[in-house]
Each structure stands twice: as structure tokens, then as C-alpha cells.
Ligand code: LMG
């Protein structure tokens with residue numbers, strides 16, 4: 001628990017505020033930090049953010065802490081062009097401690113235009129991963145987030161807000177895949193773990209952070225939810241059994257536990273691989289419902305994507321060793337769907353920051369030359385009625401309705 005909110009937020013953060021709507025306002029943040037909202041460089045100190053569970057002195061010597069983050073402006077106040085220079089884009093990425101999330105954090109860091117908030121359940125792992133990947137300290141901050149606990153999601157939002165940083169892009173990337181599990185396991189609130197983490201945890205996070213996105217003065221605000229081909233039954237990959245199918249959502253209505261009904265969304269027998277694929281359908285439906293409800297009003301871009309088959313990531317850590325050995329060559333040489341972590345990270349980074357990918361409500365994919373295109377979702381993954389139903393049931397389960 002010591003690391004529950006072990007987020008010592010940037011001790012010094014320099015931010016350019018270029019907001020039009022509130023340019024004349026002064027906001028007083030937590031800890032009495034005054035954030036001047038003008039076009040000049042705003043330098044201020046953050047206090048160490050403490051939670052009930054966390055005290056700095058309790059950390060053992062040598063514990064790696066969240067980094068001092070300095071979003072260094074490229075041009076100083078003296079230069080008139082500074083006003084035209086965008087401040088760094090603040091991007092929250094869930095599950096940035098490995099695989100796609102980490103590769104995306106690295107790719108974004110390399111643009112020099114982003115500061116990544118790595119929202120991770122394992123603080124030390126995230127720190128080490130960032131270091132090993134060579135992400136400069138000033139380009140990232142680690143904040144604790146365990147999506148398998150709604151309490152932790154709320155704590156994350158609170159900690160992030162107290163950092164005083166704006167939110168420009170949210171990337172819902174983290175996931176678990178439990179293909180060999182014989183019995184279901186559950187989140188803190190008692191939801192089957194795959195759907196509980198991949199969908200419900202992200203659903204609450206995204207709903208809460210929508211307000212923060214709305215407040216951001218960044219010109220291209222985005223909310224991205226990672227989807228997958230295996231949730232789409234209009235593809236060959238989506239037809240490998242067990243297939244995704246949410247049915248009439250009766251298991252979700254029952255709370256995804258076997259006390260009331262079933263741990264599976266459709267009310268069926270537990271199947272870990274199906275639960276994962278179902279959760280990806282939920283991710284893609286949620287993106288579309290966000291788009292429908294909020295795109296016009298807020299201008300936020302909502303998008304999903306299939307980054308390619310990144311056959312060597314930690315996602316397959318629970319699969320049998322034979323699968324883990326054969327899956328990468330199978331994808332490389334037979335299906336040709338294979339993509340490296342680095343390439344996949346560049347793809348997701350495009351969806352985060354490429355000026356040509358601002359269209360909302362889109363499920364992006366890439367062709368063999370690695371150029372992006374708007375892909376077609378399966379019938380179920382684009383069913384507007386199901387998206388609405390999913391939204392309403394999910395709100396109840398996470399305590400928003
Ligand atoms: C399930 O089995 C398990 O039941 C489940 O518990 C879980 O572990 C899950 O995803 C994980 O896997 C799935 C899999 C396991 O079963 C199969 O793949 C059965 C093969 C059925 C083939 C279906 C092909 C799809 C047909 C679609 C047709 C409709 C298309 C319509 C739409 C078209 C639109 C364009 O089974 C296996 O793992 C064994 C598979 C052995 C098959 C070998 C195939 C040749 C490839 C050889 C390469 C070497 C290694 C590959 C290993 C990686 C993948 C298995």
C-alpha cells in the first residue's frame with residue numbers, strides 16, 4: 001500500500017498556457033499553487049503529493065520516485081514566437097510499463113512535444129521501464145493506477161488533478177488477458193478481472209477525466225481506447241474460437257460475478273480468452289458512445305485502433321510456453337500480421353498527436369506499408385443500441401448512475 005499514491009509529482013513544472021477562454025483568469029490550485037494563465041512561462045513548485053497511505057519518510061532509501069518533470073519550453077519568453085509555440089502536450093497512458101504503452105510513451109517522448117503520465121499499477125516496474133527505454137526524466141511522470149480497483153481509479157484522478165497539470169490526451173491502453181485460467185478471478189469490486197480491468201476500470205477513468213479534457217486549452221484533445229482485431233468477427237482473426245459475443249449483456253447486468261448470474265457479459269460459462277475479446281468489443285463500443293455524446297459539444301477526438309499483432313508483449317504472459325514460442329513466427333511468416341513493439345508504439349503515437357488523425361469516432365488500422373486507414377468494425381462492435389446499453393449498465397456498475 002505504500003505505493004498506492006506514491007506519486008511525487010514534478011517538483012518544478014514549466015507550462016505555457018495559451019488558453020483563449022480563460023486567459024485572464026488566475027487559478028489557485030491545490031496547496032495554494034497559483035497558476036498564472038497567461039502567455040508567459042509559468043513556473044511554480046509542486047508540493048509532494050501525499051495520500052493517507054503515503055508518507056515520503058516511509059520510503060526506503062533508494063526507492064525510485066516519480067520524476068521531476070520539467071516541460072521545458074523550446075523558446076523563452078523573450079522571443080515573440082514563443083506565443084506561437086505550443087506547450088508540451090500532456091498525455092496520460094494507462095499500462096505504460098510495458099509493451100504498446102511503453103513503446104508509445106517512448107515514441108511520444110522522442111517528438112520532444114509531449115510529457116507522458118505513465119498510469120501504472122506497479123510503480124517500480126514503470127520507473128525501471130522508462131529508464132531502460134531511455135525516456136528522459138523530464139518527459140514523464142509515473143502516477144499509480146490499478147484499474148482493477150475503482151477506488152484506485154478515483155485516487156488516480158485525484159492525484160493527477162492535484163498535480164495541477166492539464167490533461168490533453170488520455171490513452172486507455174492497459175489490459176489483461178487470461179487465456180489459460182480455468183476459474184474466473186475478480187477485481188476489488190468483484191467484477192470478472194478481464195472485463196473489470198480492460199473495460200470497467202477504463203470506463204470510470206475516462207468518464208471522470210472527460211471533465212479534465214474539456215478544461216484543457218490544448219488545440220487537439222483526444223481520448224483513445226485501444227481495441228483489437230480479435231474482437232471483430234468480420235475478420236479471420238476474430239473468428240478463431242472462442243469468438244467475442246456480448247449477447248444481451250445479462251451477465252454484465254448481474255455484475256459479472258457468479259453470485260448473481262455469470263462472470264461473462266453474455267451470461268455464459270467462464271472463458272478467459274472470450275472475456276478478453278468481449279472486453280475489446282466494449283472498448284470499441286465505448287469509444288463510439290463517447291463520440292456520439294461528446295464530440296460535437298467538446299471538439300474532443302474519440303478514437304480506437306488495432307495497432308497490429310504485437311506478438312511478443314506481456315499480454316501473452318499467461319499463455320502456455322508453446323504458444324509464446326510459436327505465436328511470433330506464426331504471425332510473422334504465416335498471417336503477416338506481426339508488428340514490433342516499436343512500430344506499434346509509433347502507430348499509437350500517431351493517433352495521439354498526428355495532425356492528420358483528428359477525425360473522431362474512427363477505428364484506425366494500418367496496412368502493410370504502415371499507412372493508416374479507417375477500418376470497418378464488426379456488426380456487434382458497431383451496434384449503436386448495444387453501445388448505449390453497455391454505457392448505461394457500466395455507469396451503474398462503476399457508481400456513476
Ligand atoms: C482457444 O483455442 C482455447 O480454447 C481457449 O481456451 C484460449 O486459450 C484461446 O485464444 C486463446 O484459444 C483457440 C485455438 C487453439 O483454436 C483454434 O485456433 C482452432 C482452430 C480453428 C481455426 C479457425 C480459423 C478461423 C476460421 C474462420 C472462418 C470464418 C471466416 C469468415 C470471415 C472471413 C472474413 C475475411 O488452437 C490452437 O492453438 C491450435 C491451432 C493449430 C492450428 C494450426 C494452424 C496452422 C498454423 C501453424 C503455425 C504454427 C503455430 C501456430 C501457433 C499459434 C496459434 C495457435
Ligand code: NDP
Pocket residue numbers: 094095096097098099100101119120121122125145146147148149172173174175176197226227228229280306307308309310311312313314315316
Ligand atoms: P502488455 O501486457 O505488455 O501491457 C499491458 C499493460 O497493462 C501493462 O503495463 C500492465 O501492467 C498494464 N495493466 C494490466 N493490468 C492493469 C491494472 N489492473 N491496472 C493498471 N495497469 C494494468 O500488453 P500489450 O502492450 O500487448 O497491450 C496493450 C494494449 O494493446 C491492450 O489494450 C491490448 O488489448 C492491446 N492490443 C494488443 C495486441 C497485441 O498483439 N499484443 C493486439 C491488439 C491490441 P504491468 O506492467 O504492471 O503488468
Ligand code: PMR
Pocket residue numbers: 177179228229230231236237240273276277308309310335337
Ligand atoms: Mg490470431 C489472419 C490473421 C490473424 C491475425 C491478424 C491475428 C491476430 N490472428 C490471425 C489468425 C489466426 N490466429 C489463426 C488462423 C489462428 C488459428 C491458428 C489464430 C490463433 C490465435 C490464438 C490461439 N490467434 C490468437 C490466439 C491468441 O491467444 C491471441 C488472442 O486471441 O488473444 C486474445 C491471438 C491473436 N491473434 C491476432 C492477435 C492480434 C491476437 C492477440 C491479441 C489481441 O487481439 O489483442
